[in-house]
Amino acid sequence: MRSAELFAGCGGLALGMSRAGFEHALMAEYDADAVATAIHNRDRAIDHVAHWPMTRLDVRDIDWEPLRGQLAVVSGGPPCQPFGIGGKKRGPEDSRDMWPEAVRAIREAAPDGFLFENVRNLAGPRFQPYLDWIIAHLERPSAARLVGEGVSDHARRLGEIRRPREYAVSWQVVNAADHGAPQIRHRVLVFGAAARLDVEPGRMAPTHSHDRLLWDQYITGEYWRRHGLEPRARPAADRDLRRVAHLRTLKAAPTGEAWVTVRDAIVGLGEPDGARNHVFQPGARVYPGHTGSPLDRPAKALKAGDHGVPGGENMMVLDDGSVRYFTLREAARLVGLPDDYLFPRSWSESMRQLGNAVPAQLGEAAGRWLSGRLAAGRS
Template sequence: MRSVELFSGCGGLALGLSKAGFSHSMMIEWDEDAFATLLHNKSNKVEHVRHWPISKGDVREVDWSTVEGVVDLAAGGPPCQPFSIGGKHAGPGDSRDMWPEAIRTVRELRPKAFLFENVRGLLRPAFTDYLHWIEANLRAPQLEIQSDESMAEHSKRLQAAVDDHLYDVKILRVNAADYGAPQKRNRVIIAGIRKDLKVALHLPSPTHSHARLLWDQWITGEYWQRHGIAKPRSGPASAADRRLVENLRDRMIAPPGLPWKTCRDAFDGLGIPGKGSLSNHAFQPGARVYPGHTGSPLDEPAKALKAGDHGVPGGENMLVYPNGTVRYFTVREAARLQGISDEFEFPRSWTESMRQLGNAVPVPLAEIMGRAMLGLLNQRAPRRREAA
């Protein structure tokens, strides 16, 4: 299955889609440092990356007519800063808003399906009208906004033109931890599939859960046994988790699915920062706790990696040990929190590398969503019954 990708960043979404079975025909990234990271790993012949057709450029200048053949999937993570809770909240008024370009890509390529990712801030009430416009535009991308038409008027026209809808579209709020990433990363998935394929659009349900992690930690103790350490006598740290554990103990029925993955799970085998020959695993000094920036406990999924001022050089991208001491995540640890393999290297500084990782799509989330889209595209539209 052939795909094109916008806003590739350091490659998290592309890695997940490659693992799911997609072959990239074009990848676009404008940021010089992220592009350098992609080229570095392509030259190192990293699995999947070695075959990527990476281009540096501005998506606003891409001529999609140069893409030959059928495109099965258009994908990307439009810049999140206009909608991020930690940003300036300018939404469509922010020059970095690239949703119109994502829509143009769908309009001009007419892929069989598309898959876009963004921050959960896009779901805030302040952006409700804009989200409705995005959704309606993706349903009928061929109906462009007119020069004398407001966005609200265009949205109404799009929603009314039901017979002109080319795509079925779904919006799904996800937590990456629920899909196997060792990180609590709340995001929005906007996916669509062409209506003429006559395939119902279904997005995958969570595969991992918080409840199952608590079960493995505090009911069976399997989590601690797996890591070769004694179960702490203190029990769960938060009152909410203690209540949930009591409920689990009363019922004694194991929650379905797999447990959330924790920082301890993700960092297994890495060793002490600065020791050994593994790339990007150097100790970074200066971590400290202050109000609102308390780090990630070792035996929970990490808080969402952050790319802005409050993540780097702030206090969020750091690990908290059971004894309360803290340190920054190494770049290699942050890469593992995003599901990126140890052979994939980050050639820039710690700050720049953490920025790229803070903007990345977790590979496990991308892979599961990619496999779902691949499964839909592999379905054959049901044949019409011949008239008797």
């Protein structure tokens, strides 16, 4: 299945899509450091990466005509800064907003389907009208905005079109931890399937759960035994205590897999030894709102950091209560990158890339879901 990956970053979503069976015919990313990371690993022939046609490219310069009708999927994560909680929240008025380019890719490449992701805030009250416009435009990408036409006027015109839509589109907010990533990371996913396939993309269901993790930790104790630790009688958080009390009333374990914790993710790495990006980074400290990630839950969402060193979300709380920053190797595991996927840049720059990355576990789950829906439409 040929695909094109836009806004590829250091390769989290691209790797997930590769693992899901897609072969990228085009990969575009404008950030030079992220491109250098992907190329560094491509040239080292990492599994699922060796074929990547990664290049530094502004998506606005892409000529889609050679790929028109040749792609199963276009995927990518348009820059989230215009919609993020920590930014200026200028949305479509921000010059970094590339959603119009995502729509242009669908209009000009005419793939069987698409997968785009962005921050949860895109689905919040402030930007819901813009998300509505994105969905409406992806349903009818050929109805391009006119010169000087604003988003609201274009949205109104799209709503007046009576001809059949070109793509069936669905969107949902997901937690990456619910799909096997050891990281609490909420994202908006937008799926699309060409109308000619006569299939709705639908919404993918979680495969992992917090309840199953609590069951394994405090009902059976299997989690602690697996890690060679003494079983712990009760969780520290009141909300978890209430959930455990409810779980004790059940006759069987919750279905599905348990959330993957930080302890699960970094098992076998040991303390930082300086090899393969597993290098100790000094300076971690707790301050209000930045208290680090407990070992026995999925990590808090890694943050990219606007001014160099990211905040306290990028550190772990050790068993003795002390904190230290995640090494690059540990953070890469939280993003689902293999241990031979190396970062040639500095810790702060590489952590910025990892903080921006879509967890590969989520990318693979979404890629497999979309692949299955497209296959159902073709059959």
